[in-house]
Amino acid sequence: MIIDISIAVIAIAFAVLVVFLVKVLLAAKDSLDNVSATLKDVQKTMEELTYEVKQTIRTVNDITANVDHKLKQVDPVVDSVNNLGIVLSEVTEVVKELTFKTKEVTGAVFERMKSTGSHHESAENPHGMVKASTPEDRTLQSYAATYGGKQGAWMNVVDIAANIWQRMRKSPSR
Structure with a gap:
């Protein structure tokens, strides 16, 4: 009879353990579903950001090229001002x-x-x-x-x- 009671207690304990494990596994499944949804949102946001970053980089490259072009146009003026300064210095000495x-x-x-x-x-x-x-x-x-x-x-x-x-x-x- 002790053996029968022991087996019954073990069976009840095993049933309780299974119930708790099922609850933990269901909670883990819900968490994994939430993580999966979050990862999908992050992936979608990353794709949008990647597109915007690429657009921004293209715009920055265009601006850089424009500024470089303008600086090349201003270089002769800067050289002329430098030469004028040298000439004025020489004229002052003369x-x-x-x-x-x-x-x-x-x-x-x-x-x-x-x-x-x-x-x-x-x-x-x-x-x-x-x-x-x-x-x-x-x-x-x-x-x-x-x-x-x-x-x-x-x-x-x-x-x-x-x-x-x-x-x-x-x-x-x-």
Whole structure:
């Protein structure tokens, strides 16, 4: 009889175990169904995203090509601005040198005019001009003889500036 009771208890326990296992398996099936549905949704979303990402990449490539084209069009302008900067720098240097040389030449010419004007005044040279040795000096003397006085001095300054300019143009450049 103990054996019969033991077999009955084992049978009942086995039946309870099977019932719980069936419930667990049904819950697992529901979970797997949910996971399967979720995976289908993810796959569909991934396909949509893949299409959109491809479209975005194509658009970015088009924009990049467009920007590259525009940059190539702007390159000559940038080069021109760079060249302009170099030229302006060189012009500034030339103007500095010209100004320095002009000051030197002007100072020397005025000193020469001062010193020769006070030593050589005579009846044949009433304006204190040096005897003309170059065409520029003769031009200066002709203005002094023609206009005399303050107006002649003004013309002297203009002629000296013109003379300096001509000498600077004729001097060898760098």
